[in-house]
Amino acid sequence: MPAKVGAVKVNSVSASAIFNIGDVYTMNPRSTAKTYAGGGSFNTGDGIRVNLRNSNTYVYDKDKVDQPVTE
Template structure:
């Protein structure tokens, strides 16, 4: 089914990012990374109030790899 979209504004697409508009069969990333952040770390906006008394972030990863990327391109 065709996608019907209105006007949109792409402010920024980072290197390795994907901007998909309309129909697609597959979106394949070209890079992987892992970011660890605690409670309230990635909040965006005006007048954010985050109250954390005690906070820890578990960064232990027992997997050898999370998502393998194999590209034939």
């Protein structure tokens, strides 16, 4: 279904971002990233209590490439 869009102001779009207005069949990213964080790092909510004592985050990755980016 065709989209009707009014005025749009874009201040900035980062190098790895995708900006689209209107109909799209598919959108593919051109970059990947790997995030390492310790236990309890991404918890959200009110009144969360995390007790981790001795927590370790292991970052060894033997295969090196998880999702190759191709053009």
